[in-house]
Amino acid sequence: MHPSLCHACNNLRKVTTDTPPNGKAHYHGLVKKIAIIGGGISGLTAAYRLHRLGVPCTLFEAGPRLGGIVETHREDGFVIECGPDSWVAEKPWARELAVELGLGDEILSSNDHNRLTYVLQNGTLVPMPEHMRMMVPQGQPGMDALLASPLFTDEAKRAYLNEPSRAAELKSYAAAHTHDDESVASFVARHFGQEVADKLAAPLLSGVFGGSIHKLSVNAVMAPFVALEQEFGSLITGLASRQRKGVSLFASLRSGLGSIVERMAATLPEKSIKLREKVLEMEQKGPLWSIKTAHSEELFDALLLATPPRQAASLLAPVLPESRHLLPQHASSAIIIALAFRDPFPLPHGFGFLVPEGSSESRLLAATFVDQKFPSRAPANGRVLRAFFADQDMMDLPDSVLVRLGLNELSSILGQPLPEPAISLVRRWPDSLPQYEVGHRERIATLEAKVATLGVLRLLGNGYHGVGLPDLVRQADEAAQWAASV
Ligand SMILES: Cc1cc2nc3c(=O)[nH]c(=O)nc-3n(C[C@H](O)[C@H](O)[C@H](O)COP(=O)(O)OP(=O)(O)OC[C@H]3O[C@@H](n4cnc5c(N)ncnc54)[C@H](O)[C@@H]3O)c2cc1C
Incomplete structure (x- = not known):
């Protein structure tokens, strides 16, 4: 191979690739x-x-x-995500890539004015308190919302109220265990008690990781909270000091x-x-x-x-x-049933709901009210719902059965029969979320x-x-x- 001149910087090079589009960062060396x-x-x-x-x-x-797991289906004005639907907005790397790819104008923020997530409890969708960062209340609005929430008993609310005053004890525990790992369940229970671990941490974490909080590593999946504990002892106090305003929770792209x-x-x-x-x-x-x-x-x-x-x-x-x-x-599996409807029907205000791990009330893991979470997902008056199952033994069921199961579960939890969807998609993602x-x-x-x-x-x-x-x-x-x- 003969060396040639790089058109971007005039250096002699031995690579035969084209000059990269921006003509800036590029590699010179042996092929x-x-x-x-x-x-x-x-x-x-x-x-x-x-x-x-x-x-x-x-x-x-x-x-x-x-x-791979990233796939968007576009049909008749609906934009339906078959895998991930967004990225966490405070981490910049996906946004930077989108901008670099010329998709900056397409970036959407989640409809945070609609940001309410429910937990299925005794057959009812109970709203999770607002102004929370996972299971930690953010400032006074977070504490007020939590104290008013029907999700928790008085004992759990007392545990929340006491956590800031236990800062010294929690900090010295963290100092003594700096290099130790523990389960998410044990970490959350040390701060807020077992009830909060079961009612809030379990559905939230299984919604993201599909796994048990008794096995998930706190160091690997909640590292920022571990850092807060080391610095402040109290997670509530630590979060209050780090609060950033004005950043939406999730971001996505108009075209998916x-x-x-x-x-x-x-x-x-x-x-x-x-x-x-x-x-x-x-x-x-x-x-x-x-x-x-x-x-x-x-x-x-x-x-x-x-x-x-x-x-x-x-x-x-x-x-x-x-x-x-x-x-x-281990890795958990996910089945997504995406349903697009042309005609409107009422839904609870918010982004969707979670079902606690091991619930006897529903086989669903979670559901998203997609057109309420993001703009531009459905044509006028249309609706998009996504229902998630995580049962390994449902993987082999035919699509038509899974769609029917999804519709039945949603109808029963939402307390209303749903209309026939105009589009229904099923995606199986076996072993897709490593634990x-x-x-x-x-x-x-x-x-x-x-x-x-x-x-x-x-x-x-x-x-x-x-x-x-x-x-x-x-x-x-x-x-x-x-x-x-x-
Ligand atoms: C249901 C679901 C919802 C999610 N939602 C979100 C979300 O909203 N936001 C978010 O940030 N993340 C989300 N995630 C996580 C995120 O989507 C995944 O972690 C990510 O897409 C994984 O990308 P990857 O390239 O590492 O792996 P994959 O997408 O799994 O790609 C691996 C590829 O390797 C190929 N492959 C395997 N073996 C071979 C071989 N021997 N030779 C050649 N090719 C091979 C496979 O075919 C596959 O295409 C979600 C995940 C799931 C399952």
């Missing part, structure tokens, strides 16, 4: 081949970033489309999150994306990685492994057998240290440092920059 396994938001973002840096890469995706996937995919050269190419084996050959699929075997200088943990475990096992025990052992169980952060640190000894390899995706889109985008960006520079 280097990078493989990415998995074309979800993690792998795709890494491929996009590498391409922007002027580094060629090959993205192997087992399925027929890019985006699928636009991020479509825009990134559109920038990549066709030959760099290999759909329906499941990687069967990765093997070290000297300093290189050999990647084997049913159709090819190719050598690469660097490898970004961006599959879910279960698939990562089987690919990594031959090169790093101990990875099996270090990767998350960050107690000790997760230490296990991942050990795993990453071992992976670092294997040559140019990084693990990406939702099994390691966060399941939300902003964190995944940030990690993919960092991994791409790293792979380009080593």
Whole structure:
């Protein structure tokens, strides 16, 4: 290969890639081949970033489309999310990516004036108190709302009122256990009692992670609250001192999150994306990685492994057998039933409801009143609802049965028969939410240290440092920059 001049900076280079679109950050060096396994938001973002840096890469995706769990269905004026529907607005990385992709004008804030979430309790949708950050009241408005809430007994309310005065005791506990992990249930119960753990933490956390608060690691899933405890002892006092105003809770895109996937995919050269190419084996050959699929075997200088943990475990096992025990052992599954209606019908004010873990009242995990949570999701007078199930044994039920079950559960909880939906979609996401169980952060640190000894390899995706889109985008960006520079 002959060196050529880079059109952007006039340096002699040995890469044959095009000058990146912005003509700024780009890579000069020997031709280097990078493989990415998995074309979800993690792998795709890494491929996009590498391409922007002027580094060629090959993205192997087992399925027929890019985006993984991120998928938007658009039909007759409805915008229906089949996986994630938003990102947490206070984390900037997904927003920054959207802006970079020319989607800045499309960014929507959640309708926070409508922000009310209910918990199903004794057959009734009981509103969760407003002005709460998860289970912690924000300032006086939060405490007032909590004291007025029918969700809690007087004992739980007393526990809330007392928590700030227990700051010294809580802080010294935190100091004595700085390096210890514990379950979310135990952390919440230490601050506010068991009732708050059961009634509020359990449905909130299982709504996001689909798992049990008795197993989830507080260090991995509630790190900001652990930091507040270390600094202030009291979470209520700590949060009051950190309060930020004016940031909406969630953000999304007018045309749906699928636009991020479509825009990134559109920038990549066709030959760099290999759909329906499941990687069967990765093997070290000297300093290189050999990647084997049913159709090819190719050598690469660097490898970004961006599959879910279960698939990562089987690919990594031959090169790093101990990875099996270090990767998350369990993942919860989700089934989404999305229903779009042309005609209006009344709904409780708010974003939706959660069902407490193990409830005998409903098999639903949660439901979202989509057109109330975000603008522009339905044409005038239309409605979009999403119902979530997490039962593994429902996975094999036919779509028509799942839609009927979803409609029946919603009708019964909302206390009204629902009209026939104009559009109904079912998506099954098996083992899609890895469980960050107690000790997760230490296990991942050990795993990453071992992976670092294997040559140019990084693990990406939702099994390691966060399941939300902003964190995944940030990690993919960092991994791409790293792979380009080593
Ligand atoms: C129902 C649900 C709702 C959610 N809602 C939100 C939300 O509102 N906001 C938010 O921030 N997050 C949300 N999340 C979390 C977030 O969507 C995921 O964590 C994220 O999309 C995972 O992206 P990923 O690229 O790491 O993995 P995935 O999207 O799972 O992609 C992994 C890809 O790897 C491919 N693959 C697997 N094995 C191989 C192989 N051997 N060879 C080649 N390819 C392979 C798969 O086909 C897949 O496409 C939600 C998750 C679920 C399940």
